[in-house]
Amino acid sequence: MIDPIFLDTPLYRCEALEPDLGCTVSIKLETANPVRSFKARGTEVVATQLANSDSRAVVCASAGNLGQALAWSGRHRGLDVTVVASRFAPAVKLDRIRALDARLELVDGDFDMARERAVAIARHDGIRLVEDSLDIETCEGAATIGLELVDTVPSFDAVLIALGGGALATGVGHAVKTIAPEVEVICIQPLGAPAMTHSFHQRRVVTTDSTNTIADGVAGRCPIPTVLDDLLLVADDAVLVQEASIITGMRMLLDHAGLVVEPSAALGIAAILEDRDRFAGRHVVTIVCGSNVDMNAYQRWVGTAAHTGGHH
Amino acid sequence: MIDPIFLDTPLYRCEALEPDLGCTVSIKLETANPVRSFKARGTEVVATQLANSDSRAVVCASAGNLGQALAWSGRHRGLDVTVVASRFAPAVKLDRIRALDARLELVDGDFDMARERAVAIARHDGIRLVEDSLDIETCEGAATIGLELVDTVPSFDAVLIALGGGALATGVGHAVKTIAPEVEVICIQPLGAPAMTHSFHQRRVVTTDSTNTIADGVAGRCPIPTVLDDLLLVADDAVLVQEASIITGMRMLLDHAGLVVEPSAALGIAAILEDRDRFAGRHVVTIVCGSNVDMNAYQRWVGTAAHTGGHH
Numbered sequence: 001m002i003d004p005i006f007l008d009t010p011l012y013r014c015e016a017l018e019p020d021l022g023c024t025v026s027i028k029l030e031t032a033n034p035v036r037s038f039k040a041r042g043t044e045v046v047a048t049q050l051a052n053s054d055s056r057a058v059v060c061a062s063a064g065n066l067g068q069a070l071a072w073s074g075r076h077r078g079l080d081v082t083v084v085a086s087r088f089a090p091a092v093k094l095d096r097i098r099a100l101d102a103r104l105e106l107v108d109g110d111f112d113m114a115r116e117r118a119v120a121i122a123r124h125d126g127i128r129l130v131e132d133s134l135d136i137e138t139c140e141g142a143a144t145i146g147l148e149l150v151d152t153v154p155s156f157d158a159v160l161i162a163l164g165g166g167a168l169a170t171g172v173g174h175a176v177k178t179i180a181p182e183v184e185v186i187c188i189q190p191l192g193a194p195a196m197t198h199s200f201h202q203r204r205v206v207t208t209d210s211t212n213t214i215a216d217g218v219a220g221r222c223p224i225p226t227v228l229d230d231l232l233l234v235a236d237d238a239v240l241v242q243e244a245s246i247i248t249g250m251r252m253l254l255d256h257a258g259l260v261v262e263p264s265a266a267l268g269i270a271a272i273l274e275d276r277d278r279f280a281g282r283h284v285v286t287i288v289c290g291s292n293v294d295m296n297a298y299q300r301w302v303g304t305a306a307h308t309g310g311h312h
Numbered sequence: 313m314i315d316p317i318f319l320d321t322p323l324y325r326c327e328a329l330e331p332d333l334g335c336t337v338s339i340k341l342e343t344a345n346p347v348r349s350f351k352a353r354g355t356e357v358v359a360t361q362l363a364n365s366d367s368r369a370v371v372c373a374s375a376g377n378l379g380q381a382l383a384w385s386g387r388h389r390g391l392d393v394t395v396v397a398s399r400f401a402p403a404v405k406l407d408r409i410r411a412l413d414a415r416l417e418l419v420d421g422d423f424d425m426a427r428e429r430a431v432a433i434a435r436h437d438g439i440r441l442v443e444d445s446l447d448i449e450t451c452e453g454a455a456t457i458g459l460e461l462v463d464t465v466p467s468f469d470a471v472l473i474a475l476g477g478g479a480l481a482t483g484v485g486h487a488v489k490t491i492a493p494e495v496e497v498i499c500i501q502p503l504g505a506p507a508m509t510h511s512f513h514q515r516r517v518v519t520t521d522s523t524n525t526i527a528d529g530v531a532g533r534c535p536i537p538t539v540l541d542d543l544l545l546v547a548d549d550a551v552l553v554q555e556a557s558i559i560t561g562m563r564m565l566l567d568h569a570g571l572v573v574e575p576s577a578a579l580g581i582a583a584i585l586e587d588r589d590r591f592a593g594r595h596v597v598t599i600v601c602g603s604n605v606d607m608n609a610y611q612r613w614v615g616t617a618a619h620t621g622g623h624h
Contacts, residue, residue: 005324010344012317029344032322258348258603260570291570
């Protein structure tokens with residue numbers, strides 16, 4: 001059901017990162033596709049099902065990447081796509097959603113307010129609501145990354161997964177734990193958006209009043225209960241990282257891997273930076289999950305390149 | 313013979329580039345691998361052959377990417393690799409060659425002087441010399457890109473290929489012209505390193521006294537006669553582009569595709585920019601052939617991102 005353009009993404013060891021990180025690092029690159037994130041793996045499944053049904057209209061809330069992916073998948077199948085997003089989402093994400101011919105509705109609030117609005121639209125219009133991380137298709141799409149990981153890498157010790165709503169973590173985690181249970185599944189969230197991580201550790205849903213992070217792709221306040229249940233089954237740990245580490249991670253991926261990434265995609269590197277001892281000498285795979293970033297903001301965060309020091 | 317890590321690279325349409333270019337643009341991305349260029353496709357073939365022979369030592373001249381690729385391929389097979397390069401090659405390329413355990417010898421001159429020195433080493437030591445573009449393995453490796461192009465893209469009208477020594481152009485050109493002869497094969501060189509392009513148009517080897525371009529990966533003065541013969545068989549055209557267009561191309565790939573590339577990898581975009589009428593409305597594939605670039609130089613060339621204007 002998934003267009004091959006989104007599958008079998010590059011997976012390769014990046015030795016230039018290793019001297020600074022103290023472990024073997026492989027990258028699973030989910031940015032080299034038409035929507036520059038992994039989200040289309042899931043929206044392809046959703047859109048294929050809709051294309052084979054009587055229902056041609058679909059709505060989702062999105063921090064930016066899911067909406068772009070659903071717009072792409074829907075356009076290729078003649079679906080009528082509506083995306084609800086926060087007006088504070090990165091302009092580059094909103095612009096791409098519009099460019100892909102979706103109807104974009106902005107709410108004057110955050111991602112969780114967009115979710116509420118998408119529910120209302122779906123109910124009012126009687127159309128399909130795609131709920132990221134809750135709808136199994138979004139998790140199944142992400143799970144194909146996990147299948148590719150265990151198929152390809154000879155062996156690895158841990159996989160580092162950005163944790164937002166949970167589709168990526170539960171999808172990849174389920175595939176990895178089923179096939180290679182010895183691999184540690186570690187989820188990473190920013191300290192400024194810790195709701196799901198707190199929920200994981202307390203084994204019950206914990207919400208927060210607000211979020212404060214540059215990692216817009218994972219900034220949620222209200223974890224979904226059944227997604228938390230799934231996460232508790234497949235994740236070994238969830239950790240929080242500081243904004244400064246995310247920025248250092250972005251800069252390292254630029255300087256040593258030549259990759260421009262959005263903040264959420266640097267969470268794995270940030271986790272290694274904050275706990276080198278935990279990963280020392282191990283083989284770690286980090287999923288570079290998106291590269292939709294406003295270049296002005298990127299430049300402001302990462303600043304002058306190559307100032308992390310000399311070459312190795 | 314080629315490690316799958318270098319094969320079946322991403323090939324995808326990049327719509328965000330299209331408003332500025334006036335044509336449909338697909339990218340064949342050769343940078344998401346351990347050596348960040350296409351060159352390992354060829355060195356994998358060479359190194360596999362050597363690993364199955366009595367000869368375990370090999371030397372090549374390199375502008376930087378071939379040497380890195382040969383070092384990677386050789387290390388994986390226990391070969392003794394020597395790379396000869398110009399001391400003016402980008403430090404990041406030289407550092408990576410050393411980091412991959414190759415012996416690196418620098419000459420106080422340009423790439424063509426490195427070629428002469430590599431010949432002398434091979435003769436003196438009695439070891440295998442890998443001559444980029446002349447040795448058929450280097451062309452065969454590049455040709456696998458062409459096979460992937462004609463296998464995957466539903467249809468395209470032209471392929472834009474960086475022209476240096478000629479391995480990429482003759483390899484891809486041969487594959488494309490054999491299987492999809494209607495596709496236009498267009499080679500691009502900088503005005504500051506025009507020897508092979510002049511040779512192509514005059515149908516005889518033309519050398520230059522010097523080169524002057526930031527596109528270090530394609531800066532040769534002395535075309536190889538038999539490579540020119542092959543190029544004349546498979547290329548439809550060879551064009552020259554200005555440095556300013558290369559820089560604009562690099563900036564567009566950053567702003568609209570999120571890709572950091574070395575100058576040689578932006579030659580295709582530069583060619584479209586300089587002749588929009590030629591490509592108007594057509595579907596063009598450009599091979600993004602490498603991303604080994606000194607980030608300080610990159611920052612100097614590309615400057616503040618996103619100043620090419622608003623979003624589309």
